[in-house]
Amino acid sequence: MNQLKEEIKTVAVIGTGVIGNGWIARFLANGHDVIAYDPAPGAEEKTRQAVELAWTSLLKIGLAPGASVDRLQFVSTIEEAVKEADLIQENVPEREELKKNVLASIDYYANPEAIIGSSTSGIMPSRLQKDLKHPERLIVAHPFNPVYILPLVELVGGQLTESSVIERASRFYQSVQMKPLVVRKEIEGHLADRLMEALWREALHLVNDGIATTEEVDAAIVYGAGLRWAQMGPFLTFHLAGGNAGMRHMLEQFGPALKQPWTKLEAPELTDELKEKVIEGCETHAGDSSVADLENKRNEFLVKVLELAEEYWPATNSVSKI
Amino acid sequence: MNQLKEEIKTVAVIGTGVIGNGWIARFLANGHDVIAYDPAPGAEEKTRQAVELAWTSLLKIGLAPGASVDRLQFVSTIEEAVKEADLIQENVPEREELKKNVLASIDYYANPEAIIGSSTSGIMPSRLQKDLKHPERLIVAHPFNPVYILPLVELVGGQLTESSVIERASRFYQSVQMKPLVVRKEIEGHLADRLMEALWREALHLVNDGIATTEEVDAAIVYGAGLRWAQMGPFLTFHLAGGNAGMRHMLEQFGPALKQPWTKLEAPELTDELKEKVIEGCETHAGDSSVADLENKRNEFLVKVLELAEEYWPATNSVSKI
Missing domain, CATH: 3.40.50.720 (NAD(P)-binding Rossmann-like Domain)
Structure with a gap:
């Protein structure tokens, strides 16, 4: 170096x-x-x-x-x-x-x-x-x-x-x-902006359709998924949402939701091949750590970041004050 | 109470x-x-x-x-x-x-x-x-x-x-x-899951199309936008990306990107009305804080959360170790 x-x-x-x-x-x-x-x-x-x-x-x-x-x-x-x-x-x-x-x-x-x-x-x-x-x-x-x-x-x-x-x-x-x-394959928007742009466009639809203000959209991210995403991306996050069986259970439980209009974005077909790619990806990423191990680590992180965030969150009127 | x-x-x-x-x-x-x-x-x-x-x-x-x-x-x-x-x-x-x-x-x-x-x-x-x-x-x-x-x-x-x-x-x-x-208007997926589901579906497309592994997708969130989203949602984040003119400048700069295939999700038309809604939303949310004030606050937060995150990030092979 x-x-x-x-x-x-x-x-x-x-x-x-x-x-x-x-x-x-x-x-x-x-x-x-x-x-x-x-x-x-x-x-x-x-x-x-x-x-x-x-x-x-x-x-x-x-x-x-x-x-x-x-x-x-x-x-x-x-x-x-x-x-x-x-x-x-x-x-x-x-x-x-x-x-x-x-x-x-x-x-x-x-x-x-x-x-x-x-x-x-x-x-x-x-x-x-x-x-x-x-x-x-x-x-x-x-x-x-x-x-x-x-x-x-x-x-x-x-x-x-x-x-x-x-x-x-x-x-x-x-x-x-x-x-x-x-990034292993060039595409427009590379990788991170594909993800951010999907969220951003959905956010614009929500504001455009009168479902939420910009401030409410921000609150919907900050107080929930945002805190988690500072430590784990969407895949590992959902791996932990599936209980001990991890992503395998998660896909059984929420796979059908991919057919629902929960966003303006159409999902890919959840083929067996895609399922296995996703499950194997999460299991490889998790390595020797069980879901419970990861949960403990996540919790330690979240308790600390929550404390930090309380201090720095921008004032918002969208959510009720505690 | x-x-x-x-x-x-x-x-x-x-x-x-x-x-x-x-x-x-x-x-x-x-x-x-x-x-x-x-x-x-x-x-x-x-x-x-x-x-x-x-x-x-x-x-x-x-x-x-x-x-x-x-x-x-x-x-x-x-x-x-x-x-x-x-x-x-x-x-x-x-x-x-x-x-x-x-x-x-x-x-x-x-x-x-x-x-x-x-x-x-x-x-x-x-x-x-x-x-x-x-x-x-x-x-x-x-x-x-x-x-x-x-x-x-x-x-x-x-x-x-x-x-x-x-x-x-x-x-x-x-x-x-x-x-x-x-949430002011009921829709399927309410509000937060609309946003998360858009990102999740895009992530599944990326894995399905062989652009990235699940671990790379996670890294693309965690080390970048994820750290920011623990404090600010997508709108206020972009308000700060626009320099002193905030969201108004940001929409001029990146508005055209909404026409680009940066995600599988089509954006709404960026009408003057939508633009004003978004700009006004951010300015209201920011209140008396200038972009520079918000930047200072964001930076203080990020420096602390970065330190915390270093300790708790799950090991990943997708990004080069420092």
């Missing part, structure tokens, strides 16, 4: 909106030199303010030796930003033509060995890389807001991406305290 | 699976007498074990004066269970005909003043109440697993439910440390 830190020292960040600024703060906190570029007037000042806000949290999380906000430099062209960089993080607005144009410039001026990571929320890397001179070093590296705190980064290679690039990138993002999830 | 505790003293729990047992533990911990019924062989023993497991957490959360596991009594008929009860919580398997039959018995034997709360995940109360003698006291009171820790309970009235019953129920569930969310 030390070797890698030497390998990727200077990072360029192209596009300094909420996501770009989040990356800058994370890279600085992990002891990198960061060169930033954004054509918007006042971008540098906004970035420095955003980094300052983030720094309060980063100090609590812990800074790498030598980390400093002074190691951020703003420049006025893409060329200057990328020419010395070992890794370039692109974060321009989510419009395919714009991203392709910017990526073409980055690709043109950057060292061919430098990795280009695009923060795109939904566009497939094969579409972004196809006109590049060096498409093999383009990956999607999709983070989550606030980028300087949340550990998830989805890494997605396109048809032309070299697998060694994904490996190098994975080691790099780990070195800045992230948890890279390599 | 003391008056109410006097009013609802004895609670009956009909059906003692994972959810029923969760209710029993919560009611006992809050100082109630609980009478339980389940026809399955060995039900009482399983319940007592489940209550014991829950009690470890409930001791940490804090017990009400006089709370004791000894105040649980198992009986052998629905009649015995409900005849003295002030509130009856029904938790039989999610099959409409079965629920209606059991509810008819409960309704027949219970004091007409007693409230009947059904834990149904998805069935509308109007369908459950229509053949009852006293339909006005039937509500959906839908909790979340583990019921003895998670505070959310959705309260849904049917066409024949008296509004005073919802108010009494709301006060009662608050008195057992819950956060009742009164």
Whole structure:
């Protein structure tokens, strides 16, 4: 890992909106030199303010030796930003033509060995890389807001991406305290946004149909599933909802609900093959832990997070006050 | 609230699976007498074990004066269970005909003043109440697993439910440390399960299409959105993703993505009316807090929950270890 830190020292960040600024703060906190570029007037000042806000949290999380906000430099062209960089993080607005144009410039001026990571929320890397001179070093590296705190980064290679690039990138993002999830097949929205977007669209339907206010939707997540999802995803959560028989029982019990209009989204057919995939997936994930073991661990976590959450939940009028 | 505790003293729990047992533990911990019924062989023993497991957490959360596991009594008929009860919580398997039959018995034997709360995940109360003698006291009171820790309970009235019953129920569930969310319009899946089910179905599609394993889906939630959802729902989360202009900017930036196939779920048309509803909803919810204020609060929470989560996350092979 030390070797890698030497390998990727200077990072360029192209596009300094909420996501770009989040990356800058994370890279600085992990002891990198960061060169930033954004054509918007006042971008540098906004970035420095955003980094300052983030720094309060980063100090609590812990800074790498030598980390400093002074190691951020703003420049006025893409060329200057990328020419010395070992890794370039692109974060321009989510419009395919714009991203392709910017990526073409980055690709043109950057060292061919430098990795280009695009923060795109939904566009497939094969579409972004196809006109590049060096498409093999383009990956999607999709983070989550606030980028300087949340550990998830989805890494997605396109048809032309070299697998060694994904490996190098994975080691790099780990070195800045992230948890890279390599997505095995590129699809629009990658993986996490498929899930979030399904929930988001359902939420918009609910508001649109007058079933709930935005605040009620938020309360419906925060006080229930949200607390669980901070520790376990939907599969392991349901594995625990099935009693001792876990997911196998859960699918028997709630499988039929997949035919019900409990969302606007149609479910896949719950074939035996899909059932087994899901059951086996949960059992493999659970490993040697019984459902009761996992329940105990979940409960310990939930009691603590509940205490924490009581303190920080935004006031809401949607649910009755205790 | 003391008056109410006097009013609802004895609670009956009909059906003692994972959810029923969760209710029993919560009611006992809050100082109630609980009478339980389940026809399955060995039900009482399983319940007592489940209550014991829950009690470890409930001791940490804090017990009400006089709370004791000894105040649980198992009986052998629905009649015995409900005849003295002030509130009856029904938790039989999610099959409409079965629920209606059991509810008819409960309704027949219970004091007409007693409230009947059904834990149904998805069935509308109007369908459950229509053949009852006293339909006005039937509500959906839908909790979340583990019921003895998670505070959310959705309260849904049917066409024949008296509004005073919802108010009494709301006060009662608050008195057992819950956060009742009164759902303004009955739909299948109520509110929280609409959202969870959309995410769940998308997750099943991803596994079915070979895009991800169950473990990868779980990682995609836990390390990213899940941490946020423990504090803020999808709307307020996106309000903070939009920079200082909040949801208004966010909808400009990501509104077009609603047309993209980022999930199998089709989005509603993002009309001006829907936009304004969403923006106004977020701004009302945020109240006097600026986006920066909310960011600070979110960050403080996330830094703490991240620390906690590191300790409790189930081991996963899907994401690279740090």
